Amino acid sequence: MELVATAQFRRAMERAVAAGAYSERIVRLVGDLARAGGDASHPLLDERESSKKAVLLILTANRGMCGGYNGGVLRTAVARLEELTRTFEEVELYVVGKRGFSYLTYRDYKIARSFFDFEDKPTFAEVDAIASELLERYQTGEIDRLDVVYSKFYSISKQRPSAETILPLTELAATDGDESAEDAPSESRLQFEFLPSPRSVLEEIVPTAFRAKTFKCFLDAAVGEQIARMVAMKAATENADEMISSLTTTYNRARQGQITNEILEVVGGANALS
Amino acid sequence: MKCVAVTPEKTVVERETKFVVVPLYDGEYAIGVGHTPVVGRLGAGELRLTLDDDSVERWYVEGGFVEAANDVVSLLTTRACKFSELDLNEATQALNDALNRPATSPELREIKTKAVATARARVRAAEKAARR
Structure with a gap:
């Protein structure tokens, strides 16, 4: 299973890296926009005043055998859920993965939607269906906030369960400021012509950034799951090897003890007869 | 001139071209060598790449952005596939x-x-x- 997890991890990792190029370009484009002097205001970027309904999207695995992966994510999720219930009248749960579903139903949480078709390679179309639905509900004012809990990927040796607010997309507004403040290399200081206008480009880029962000969460979760499984299975294999060697030793000792005993008995018997 | 098209999943196109026609939100927009830096909003439609051997490659792209600067045309789109697909x-x-x-x-x-x-x-x- 360690080998299977390793192979799946490689695939998931490749996909995550490929997706990185897209998000990177989006961030760069937002930076260019900010430098072009367009003020970055967009309905998806502003905090809502009303606090009627929030959605919490929880990304867990379909299968276990991956150490503390699901547990970590679910603990963070429950903490965030309690936080949200304090501020919002109603909190809907969207759960991805059988593990999360059974954990939460067992604890009597009401789950609005659940998805079990995501494995180690979520496709953009699949994720986009969920993202679009949520985006639409946010735009029409049906929900006021969307949080996601997933295992965030920092490096191969470090992933942490993390809870983030993705609608409103305050993160993007923050990158805006950073980008314009930092000293960009001269090549990206080009004066761009915007078609039709910086505002219109911004209008389009915010939903795109949201979709890309959601997709990245799914990819991070997939990579995190495979890494967790790989580590857990490696530990299990090593543990089993160790157990086998200690059991073999015990078995050999017992057998040798028995043989020695029998020889002593035979020798004792022969001595008694002579 | 290089043309790069990326979707959230992967880099779909990355090749040398002579001339690129992109579908903007309100019509087609052509980009040749030495084009002024531009950022445009894409609509859905046909992306035509004229390659170095004058052959034309057709792609279908759906929404997103195009950025042209320093003789690199990059497209960010949610969906891209060959025309024939x-x-x-x-x-x-x-x-x-x-x-x-x-x-x-x-x-x-x-x-x-x-x-x-x-x-x-x-x-x-x-x-x-x-x-x-």
């Missing part, structure tokens, strides 16, 4: 789905208009691909 039935189905969406509030109407426009563009592209 378009499926007319699937596109027509998508158009019907879009037409059946509710439009009971201004926000929903806006979402619907956009979905319908995108689906129409895909049907047009698929029909064009079928004629070839």
